[in-house]
């Protein structure tokens with residue numbers, strides 16, 4: 001048996017014999033859902049739906065934490081009918097994944113329905129994405145961010161930039177097509193590098209004037225067109241703090257939904273010397289930090305309160321940000337080096 005609700009429709013790719021790995025089966029089913037409108041339309045009838053209202057995700061308070069719950073297809077249909085909406089509105093959904101048991105998962109924006117009534121019916125609240133990202137369990141935030149990013153992309157790509165005519169999404173929402181000239185638009189992410197620069201036993205953290213008071217983080221910047229990631233690291237470090245990068249080491253990556261979808265590529269870099277020349281147009285302040293100072297900054301789980309002198313202690317981005325991961329990684333490496341000395 002392949003998957004619930006799609007047995008009658010022949011999948012495009014899943015006919016390969018001996019797909020033993022469940023991960024591979026899962027990936028192939030997702031491919032079918034993305035590419036085949038009939039399979040995806042069928043899956044809409046049995047899938048689950050994460051709901052948004054004007055791009056704010058729906059969260060439910062579950063006592064000591066918040067969840068990002070999904071509604072079933074039948075529940076969504078009932079809501080649409082009760083709110084006097086056409087049931088074809090379900091096709092405004094975008095595919096965001098499928099469960100281990102191959103039940104398709106969609107996201108839908110119910111911004112045209114009355115918000116407070118929906119919140120009462122679903123027993124929760126539509127919450128601004130930034131606030132929601134801090135309230136939700138860490139493991140649930142990537143799905144919520146991905147869903148919002150895809151819905152936002154569709155909302156802002158309704159017209160062809162060449163012909164000015166409306167574009168039409170395929171059922172899964174993996175693309176939009178301009179039928180006037182056949183142009184296909186795919187959801188976009190902007191590549192951004194984030195680099196934790198270090199020199200001997202200290203690392204460099206910086207802040208922009210738009211950051212919350214006291215928050216320092218690693219250097220970041222969008223890739224210019226035609227640049228490699230390594231070139232972006234070198235340019236951004238030179239541009240922002242006037243240092244020349246000596247070596248670069250890849251660490252990890254992350255989808256970041258604020259303010260538009262970015263693919264954050266996180267690296268460690270070392271520099272030849274430590275004299276800073278800060279570019280005031282981009283950076284408000286940048287400083288070298290010792291291991292002890294970074295450990296102190298990492299102690300704050302949320303925005304620290306003001307001290308008696310009115311200043312806010314130095315803190316670093318929360319765990320949802322890949323910057324936090326980079327800084328933690330550096331701390332661990334420093335501690336390991338101390339042990340081996």
Ligand SMILES: NC(=O)C1=CN([C@@H]2O[C@H](COP(=O)(O)OP(=O)(O)OC[C@H]3O[C@@H](n4cnc5c(N)ncnc54)[C@H](O)[C@@H]3O)[C@@H](O)[C@H]2O)C=CC1
Nearest residue numbers: 190192194217220221222256258259262264321322323324
């Ligand atoms: N997840 C994380 O840990 C972190 C994420 N970030 C994200 O990284 C991104 C880049 O941060 P910045 O250092 O401010 O970048 P940046 O140093 O490149 O400066 C931003 C400027 O770059 C220009 N720019 C070039 N391409 C752009 C594009 N595709 N979209 C928007 N602006 C573009 C604009 O003039 C913009 O004002 C931001 O979206 C920020 O939210 C930043 C730090 C930590």
Ligand SMILES: [Mg+2]
Nearest residue numbers: 219220221282
């Ligand atoms: Mg920057």
